[in-house]
Amino acid sequence: MSQPQFRVALRGEAILTHPRFNKGTAFTTAERQAFGLTGKLPYRINSLDEQCQRAYDQLQSQTTDIGKNSFLQSMKDQNWVLFYSLLTRHLRELIPIIYTPTEAEAIANYSHLFRRSEGLYLTFPNRDSMEEDFLEATKGNSIDLFVSSDAEAILGIGDQGVGISAAKSVIYTLIGGIDPSKAFAVTLDVGTNNESLLNDPLYVGWPHERIRGKEYDDFVDKFVQLVRKHFPHSLLHFEDYGVTNAQRLLQRYRDTHAVFNDDIQGTGAVTLSTLMAAIGVTKSKLCDQRIIIYGAGSAGLGITKQLRDAMVSLDKISVEEANQKFWLVDKHGLIRESLPDVREDLKEYVRKDSEWEEIQAQGDSNGEIKLLEVVKKVKPTVMIGTSTHAGGFTREIIEAMAAKCDRPIIFPLSNPSKLVEVDPKDANDWTKGKALLATGSPFPPAKMPDGKDYIIAECNNALIYPGLGFGAMISHSRIMTDTMIIAGARRLASLSPALTNPDDALLPDFGDAPSINFEVAVAVAEQAIEEGSAGVDWMKEEVREKAKEKLWRPIYGEYVFDEDGEK
Numbered sequence: 432m433s434q435p436q437f438r439v440a441l442r443g444e445a446i447l448t449h450p451r452f453n454k455g456t457a458f459t460t461a462e463r464q465a466f467g468l469t470g471k472l473p474y475r476i477n478s479l480d481e482q483c484q485r486a487y488d489q490l491q492s493q494t495t496d497i498g499k500n501s502f503l504q505s506m507k508d509q510n511w512v513l514f515y516s517l518l519t520r521h522l523r524e525l526i527p528i529i530y531t532p533t534e535a536e537a538i539a540n541y542s543h544l545f546r547r548s549e550g551l552y553l554t555f556p557n558r559d560s561m562e563e564d565f566l567e568a569t570k571g572n573s574i575d576l577f578v579s580s581d582a583e584a585i586l587g588i589g590d591q592g593v594g595i596s597a598a599k600s601v602i603y604t605l606i607g608g609i610d611p612s613k614a615f616a617v618t619l620d621v622g623t624n625n626e627s628l629l630n631d632p633l634y635v636g637w638p639h640e641r642i643r644g645k646e647y648d649d650f651v652d653k654f655v656q657l658v659r660k661h662f663p664h665s666l667l668h669f670e671d672y673g674v675t676n677a678q679r680l681l682q683r684y685r686d687t688h689a690v691f692n693d694d695i696q697g698t699g700a701v702t703l704s705t706l707m708a709a710i711g712v713t714k715s716k717l718c719d720q721r722i723i724i725y726g727a728g729s730a731g732l733g734i735t736k737q738l739r740d741a742m743v744s745l746d747k748i749s750v751e752e753a754n755q756k757f758w759l760v761d762k763h764g765l766i767r768e769s770l771p772d773v774r775e776d777l778k779e780y781v782r783k784d785s786e787w788e789e790i791q792a793q794g795d796s797n798g799e800i801k802l803l804e805v806v807k808k809v810k811p812t813v814m815i816g817t818s819t820h821a822g823g824f825t826r827e828i829i830e831a832m833a834a835k836c837d838r839p840i841i842f843p844l845s846n847p848s849k850l851v852e853v854d855p856k857d858a859n860d861w862t863k864g865k866a867l868l869a870t871g872s873p874f875p876p877a878k879m880p881d882g883k884d885y886i887i888a889e890c891n892n893a894l895i896y897p898g899l900g901f902g903a904m905i906s907h908s909r910i911m912t913d914t915m916i917i918a919g920a921r922r923l924a925s926l927s928p929a930l931t932n933p934d935d936a937l938l939p940d941f942g943d944a945p946s947i948n949f950e951v952a953v954a955v956a957e958q959a960i961e962e963g964s965a966g967v968d969w970m971k972e973e974v975r976e977k978a979k980e981k982l983w984r985p986i987y988g989e990y991v992f993d994e995d996g997e998k
């Protein structure tokens with residue numbers, strides 16, 4: 432692999448404290464002389480391998496996962512190549528440290544663990560200087576990706592005020608191969624309704640209740656318009672916005688800029704891939720499924736819509752017919768006509784009261800139809816959890832499903848691990864090894880009745896969103912279309928180990944996430960070219976080679992000092 436060359440304008444302390452250019456003890460003799468570092472570094476020149484070895488040893492001396500997460504965070508603040516290189520070498524071991532589940536704990540303690548700011552903080556009381564702040568932070572950078580969050584629904588841990596965008600941005604680089612200097616994390620701090628944060632004197636965000644309504648919309652719009660004006664070819668990623676805003680914002684901007692909501696579209700896509708793999712095992716069609724979605728928030732709705740659209744486009748049934756394959760259950764039970772305050776975006780999936788009269792008559796005093804009743808009546812083939820209700824899939828519910836279905840497909844997707852709707856080991860035991868399982872966070876294999884391991888697929892949007900994003904970015908897509916997302920999801924499904932061995936995991940191993948996401952990116956860019964959404968004039972056949980050229984890899988470049996160079 433040839434070494435990239437850079438002309439750099441930083442010297443001495445300035446280059447040593449710049450995480451993009453810092454090499455620490457790996458600066459060569461010539462670079463030490465050219466950049467004024469001879470007296471600032473110990474004598475020995477280390478290779479990247481040696482630095483990784485040292486860093487890994489230091490990491491091992493941390494005894495807790497959160498300690499490891501903090502150690503890695505500080506390494507990222509110091510040296511990007513070393514940070515990503517270390518993660519790449521120990522991917523399977525370290526993803527759970529920098530992503531779910533440990534990142535949830537890190538975000539919940541953001542204000543207490545805080546050492547250094549990163550990316551851009553756009554805070555509501557400073558809205559008048561938003562353009563100035565935006566331009567100051569992005570000055571001189573060619574940014575391809577903005578990862579934004581208002582932190583209202585972080586993983587399953589709710590309103591955290593500030594957090595997450597940086598971790599999701601890291602995954603784009605680590606797994607998607609996106610140059611970290613071209614990716615930018617943006618925190619939109621519009622307040623928090625989290626009482627314990629509001630009462631915490633160390634809380635670093637704006638201690639004020641969340642801004643809603645027109646003021647919120649205007650604030651977000653100001654940000655989106657700045658992105659569109661100054662970086663018209665960038666991808667704008669939305670992460671962990673609250674359910675009342677997530678779908679609305681996506682609808683508002685999706686036809687005018689390449690925007691992507693990970694919880695809706697990324698989760699929808701990865702779940703479609705996983706389900707396609709599962710029905711490959713059960714030898715059935717998507718439109719043959721009866722699907723219960725437990726938790727009808729951003730992820731639940733995104734999954735429903737993605738699966739519904741796939742039934743329409745792949746199985747050629749009508750939208751109305753496809754809508755009838757879903758039963759959405761939220762905290763007030765089955766979503767049906769007489770339930771008050773059903774969100775507008777769920778209206779298509781509302782079930783008729785007349786179908787449930789008999790059950791309702793036997794139900795509790797609130798008239799809510801609970802998951803168990805829905806399972807007994809519907810006899811689902813698929814049950815997906817995005818509820819944050821730990822243990823919501825009880826033994827009784829799982830056994831009721833398994834009693835009427837040969838191979839129940841069960842995906843408890845809530846993160847972090849402690850919020851999973853059912854431990855996959857239990858679901859496996861209660862169904863006597865018949866269930867086809869996937870979870871949102873990593874879990875150890877379950878034991879089949881014959882003693883063999885059943886690998887639990889990790890159905891997490893990180894297995895697909897970096898590829899979806901990279902594909903859209905390299906093809907300079909003006910918008911991210913549903914067909915581009917379906918192309919990526921189908922490519923991921925085609926890589927399922929269960930296609931060749933039905934007893935194997937439904938999805939490829941997260942340790943292979945970089946090569947998997949590369950395949951997704953190629954499929955997305957090919958689709959963008961085919962349908963005319965792309966802004967490049969490549970032939971489809973060229974995409975793979977072009978994509979390879981664009982991949983960022985964690986290797987040190989060769990630096991030459993130049994006063995007009997990069998800084």
Ligand SMILES: NC(=O)C1=CN([C@@H]2O[C@H](COP(=O)(O)OP(=O)(O)OC[C@H]3O[C@@H](n4cnc5c(N)ncnc54)[C@H](O)[C@@H]3O)[C@@H](O)[C@H]2O)C=CC1
Nearest residue numbers: 586587674726728729730761762818820845846871891892
């Ligand atoms: N595996 C993956 O890739 C992903 C997993 N998720 C996980 O899914 C969960 C939900 O995330 P979002 O949809 O973003 O949150 P959300 O807040 O938009 O949705 C949660 C929904 O669950 C409902 N709910 C709460 N308690 C419930 C109960 N006891 N019974 C039934 N429904 C209940 C809420 O009313 C809400 O509609 C989180 O744990 C999140 O980490 C989210 C995105 C991706």
Ligand SMILES: CC(=O)C(=O)O
Nearest residue numbers: 585586587694846892
């Ligand atoms: C994975 C993810 O996006 C979530 O849990 O919110």
Ligand SMILES: [Mg+2]
Nearest residue numbers: 586670671694
């Ligand atoms: Mg999320």
